[in-house]
Amino acid sequence: QSSEELWLSYSQPLNNKLKETYTSKIKHIQIKTFSETGEIIKTELQMLATKMLDTSISFTSTTPQIIIAKIDNLDSKFKQKINSQSLVNNESFIIQTITVHQKDLLIITGKTDISLLYGTYCFIKQLQLHKDISSISITDSPKIQLRILNHWDNLDGTVERGYAGFSIWDWHLLPGFKKEIYYEYARANASIGINGTVLNNVNSNAYILTSPYLQKVKTLADIFRPYGIKVYLTARFSAPIELGKLPTADPLNEEVIQWWKSKISEIYKEIPDFGGFLIKANSEGQPGPNTYGRSHVEGANMLATLLEPYQGVVMWRAFVYSEQQSEDRAKQAFNEFAPFDGAFKENVLVQVKNGPIDFQPREPYHPLFGAMPKTSLMMEFQITQEYLGQGSHLVFLPKLYEEVLSTDTYAKGKGSTIAKIIDGELYQDHRITGMAGVANIGTETNWTGHPFAQANWYGFGRQAWDPTTSAESIAKEWLSMTFTTDSLFIQQMTPLLINSREAVVNYMTPLGLHHIMNAEHHYGPGPWIANMSRPDWNSIYYHRADSLGLGFDRTQTGSNALEQYPKEIQEQFSNIHTIPEAYLLWFYHVPWDFKMKNGHTLWYTMAWYYQQGVNEVKNMQQTWEHMQPYVNNDIYQDTRMLLEIQYSEAQWWRNACLLYFQQFAKMPLPEFIPEIPHTLDYYKALKFPYAPGIHPSWN
Numbered sequence: 249q250s251s252e253e254l255w256l257s258y259s260q261p262l263n264n265k266l267k268e269t270y271t272s273k274i275k276h277i278q279i280k281t282f283s284e285t286g287e288i289i290k291t292e293l294q295m296l297a298t299k300m301l302d303t304s305i306s307f308t309s310t311t312p313q314i315i316i317a318k319i320d321n322l323d324s325k326f327k328q329k330i331n332s333q334s335l336v337n338n339e340s341f342i343i344q345t346i347t348v349h350q351k352d353l354l355i356i357t358g359k360t361d362i363s364l365l366y367g368t369y370c371f372i373k374q375l376q377l378h379k380d381i382s383s384i385s386i387t388d389s390p391k392i393q394l395r396i397l398n399h400w401d402n403l404d405g406t407v408e409r410g411y412a413g414f415s416i417w418d419w420h421l422l423p424g425f426k427k428e429i430y431y432e433y434a435r436a437n438a439s440i441g442i443n444g445t446v447l448n449n450v451n452s453n454a455y456i457l458t459s460p461y462l463q464k465v466k467t468l469a470d471i472f473r474p475y476g477i478k479v480y481l482t483a484r485f486s487a488p489i490e491l492g493k494l495p496t497a498d499p500l501n502e503e504v505i506q507w508w509k510s511k512i513s514e515i516y517k518e519i520p521d522f523g524g525f526l527i528k529a530n531s532e533g534q535p536g537p538n539t540y541g542r543s544h545v546e547g548a549n550m551l552a553t554l555l556e557p558y559q560g561v562v563m564w565r566a567f568v569y570s571e572q573q574s575e576d577r578a579k580q581a582f583n584e585f586a587p588f589d590g591a592f593k594e595n596v597l598v599q600v601k602n603g604p605i606d607f608q609p610r611e612p613y614h615p616l617f618g619a620m621p622k623t624s625l626m627m628e629f630q631i632t633q634e635y636l637g638q639g640s641h642l643v644f645l646p647k648l649y650e651e652v653l654s655t656d657t658y659a660k661g662k663g664s665t666i667a668k669i670i671d672g673e674l675y676q677d678h679r680i681t682g683m684a685g686v687a688n689i690g691t692e693t694n695w696t697g698h699p700f701a702q703a704n705w706y707g708f709g710r711q712a713w714d715p716t717t718s719a720e721s722i723a724k725e726w727l728s729m730t731f732t733t734d735s736l737f738i739q740q741m742t743p744l745l746i747n748s749r750e751a752v753v754n755y756m757t758p759l760g761l762h763h764i765m766n767a768e769h770h771y772g773p774g775p776w777i778a779n780m781s782r783p784d785w786n787s788i789y790y791h792r793a794d795s796l797g798l799g800f801d802r803t804q805t806g807s808n809a810l811e812q813y814p815k816e817i818q819e820q821f822s823n824i825h826t827i828p829e830a831y832l833l834w835f836y837h838v839p840w841d842f843k844m845k846n847g848h849t850l851w852y853t854m855a856w857y858y859q860q861g862v863n864e865v866k867n868m869q870q871t872w873e874h875m876q877p878y879v880n881n882d883i884y885q886d887t888r889m890l891l892e893i894q895y896s897e898a899q900w901w902r903n904a905c906l907l908y909f910q911q912f913a914k915m916p917l918p919e920f921i922p923e924i925p926h927t928l929d930y931y932k933a934l935k936f937p938y939a940p941g942i943h944p945s946w947n
């Protein structure tokens with residue numbers, strides 16, 4: 249195992265018998281395609297053979313055991329044994345064993361070169377998972393069309409909310425210098441089906457659209473193309489002013505439209521398969537159509553019209569909360585966007601974060617899902633752990649993604665899960681489907697900083713391919729491919745991964761608490777934050793602790809954000825006794841002595857969850873201690889140290905939050921809380937001006 253190679257090191261231990269079986273089955277492979285992608289397939293298979301099996305593959309045999317060919321290039325005698333109907337799109341593939349003259353022949357086929365690459369990675373995965381490949385038969389195709397990483401990378405090399413070093417894009421040396429890491433990046437993404445990447449930050453710098461930078465982007469696009477990956481850029485809405493020297497960026501102004509038109513034509517001249525733009529408009533200080541009295545629709549459609557002839561798309565973010573403060577930030581995106589349903593052009597996707605606030609350890613789902621049946625809604629998850637322990641906490645995010653994707657919105661009756669909304673199953677007329685993940689990738693040698701953060705990149709790819717993939721199956725796959733298939737290891741580590749998500753919820757924000765992190769960098773607890781320039785940047789805005797109780801009343805007696813949800817959810821959530829306790833403080837201001845389901849008070853129960861979170865991290869540490877035999881020493885030691893940090897930070901969270909809330913609850917700490925070594929003032933005084941992930945200019 250080497251952490252640079254992610255889940256593709258092909259070096260897990262393998263017993264001799266399996267090694268022989270595999271070796272005997274993959275000696276002779278015929279690849280019937282002469283494209284760059286064909287070369288990539290060849291190299292990958294050869295790498296597998298060398299690293300996993302100490303052998304090499306011959307690609308010249310006239311009697312191959314495996315044929316990799318596009319369906320149209322397959323000999324008809326083979327083709328007739330394959331159900332080509334099941335190739336439902338250009339990325340679908342079939343891996344099938346057929347019998348010819350009493351001999352087994354394995355076929356990997358699809359409609360395009362990229363489908364062959366996907367098929368090859370799937371085949372390789374069977375070997376990595378030590379599966380029986382003697383009569384293999386797999387048909388698969390992605391359920392979502394755009395499976396995209398969003399890099400919040402700045403042109404100066406820093407990464408907003410990045411905890412794995414600097415940006416891997418070396419803008420300074422591009423386009424001349426093609427770093428090896430670009431190829432490795434493309435390979436890793438292709439292996440999990442990611443087919444798009446937005447190279448730059450949503451807080452965008454117009455400079456990326458200048459001609460010299462477009463040359464740099466072109467180089468990356470050329471490198472990624474044979475791996476099936478398109479590039480996209482964020483477009484700063486005011487670029488016509490900044491670059492074009494126009495007096496306005498009004499989307500209805502003729503000169504502005506002309507400026508974008510010629511810019512887009514310039515881009516497509518260089519990058520004929522350019523994916524399109526991602527846009528953060530009129531949000532957190534970013535320019536947008538509202539600046540000129542125009543709507544989101546007018547802004548998005550202007551660009552979409554110009555991109556349409558090139559098959560480009562606009563991904564327009566719904567992460568907005570206007571400068572005029574409303575009574576509840578959680579309601580704003582819905583209020584602004586839901587009325588626009590049906591008004592966006594067909595090549596616009598509205599990109600919606602999974603929850604209505606901002607990538608918290610747990611949020612209820614974003615009520616826009618299910619409320620815009622005539623709009624292509626795209627999911628936005630965060631892979632980087634801005635609010636979930638950043639670079640030091642082990643948190644397996646596919647568990648969070650699964651919770652969101654499997655949530656029922658009742659939009660078309662029971663079973664209308666979010667997965668079905670974003671993969672288009674519920675609204676068949678949606679032309680484009682998509683899922684975006686804010687990348688956790690940086691220049692750290694292991695890509696993601698925390699060795700286990702690799703699993704979140706992997707898992708995002710798997711769930712973007714098929715949003716019904718279970719977190720547990722992803723955990724098992726990733727552990728097996730990255731470390732070892734040893735069942736003792738998998739049996740112990742799978743629950744560790746799966747439980748890690750609930751652990752972070754418990755020691756940071758149990759029972760529906762949210763956004764009580766320290767200000768700006770969001771590192772560590774800060775429930776006392778009260779002096780930020782906007783009310784909704786403060787923790788006290790979200791938890792509303794007072795002598796009466798804790799939590800944000802979002803029911804009818806409060807902001808009534810609940811009314812944005814379907815009636816089935818309203819019915820359940822509008823009764824304090826039937827709402828799931830996981831969302832209690834999100835929707836209610838609850839008396840400190842409120843009797844919870846366990847018979848104890850809110851205060852006691854909250855303390856119990858904080859302690860539970862700490863205990864869960866202790867359990868993770870104890871499990872990990874037994875894992876030394878299965879993983880290489882560096883990864884073992886790094887993870888051990890990180891878990892120690894996580895354990896002490898979990899205690900920090902518990903201590904700081906309980907001391908802070910105790911001022912209002914005025915009740916003693918339950919007996920199970922160990923003595924707290926510091927005062928509240930001590931925790932409040934801790935400052936981290938150089939915490940990572942924030943832009944140097946913010947300090």
Ligand code: BDP
Nearest residue numbers: 408409450451528567606607
């Ligand atoms: C928040 C981040 C901020 C991003 C913003 C966004 O704190 O850095 O710019 O989201 O998504 O989570 O636009």
